[in-house]
Amino acid sequence: MFIKNCATCHSVQKGDKTLRAGPNLWGVFGRKAAAQKDYTMYSEAIKKSGLIWNDQNLDKWLTNSGGFMPGTNMYYMQADASVRKTIIDYLKTLK
Numbered sequence: 001m002f003i004k005n006c007a008t009c010h011s012v013q014k015g016d017k018t019l020r021a022g023p024n025l026w027g028v029f030g031r032k033a034a035a036q037k038d039y040t041m042y043s044e045a046i047k048k049s050g051l052i053w054n055d056q057n058l059d060k061w062l063t064n065s066g067g068f069m070p071g072t073n074m075y076y077m078q079a080d081a082s083v084r085k086t087i088i089d090y091l092k093t094l095k
């Protein structure tokens with residue numbers, strides 16, 4: 001599920017600094033938004049968001065990232081709650 005929906009833009013390997021469109025998501029669950037130090041292309045919107053990536057925020061983000069956070073550089077919409085939950089559960093394992 002992650003590979004199909006997210007992996008073109010996100011690495012999930014610990015310490016992988018390969019430049020992709022989006023930040024490496026290793027350890028993202030429970031962390032502050034825009035906290036991946038090797039990623040230098042964060043939008044102002046996400047830097048100022050003050051979010052913590054918990055279940056609720058990730059669910060809103062994956063439902064409609066641009067609607068949840070106007071000005072973000074990630075555009076993604078997933079209407080299927082079970083797909084969102086599967087992906088969020090996967091993100092929790094990346095630690």
Ligand code: HEC
Binds near residue numbers: 005006009022028034
């Ligand atoms: C087309 C490329 C693209 C796709 C596909 C994509 N993302 Fe992103 N993602 C981004 C970009 C770009 C950012 C940085 C957003 C910003 O700076 O506003 C980002 C940011 C994030 C963040 C915040 C990271 C942080 O450090 O705060 C999470 C979490 C995230 N994406 C999860 C996902 C998940 C899960 C999927 C698959 C369901 C996904 N993304 C699909 C490009 C993408």
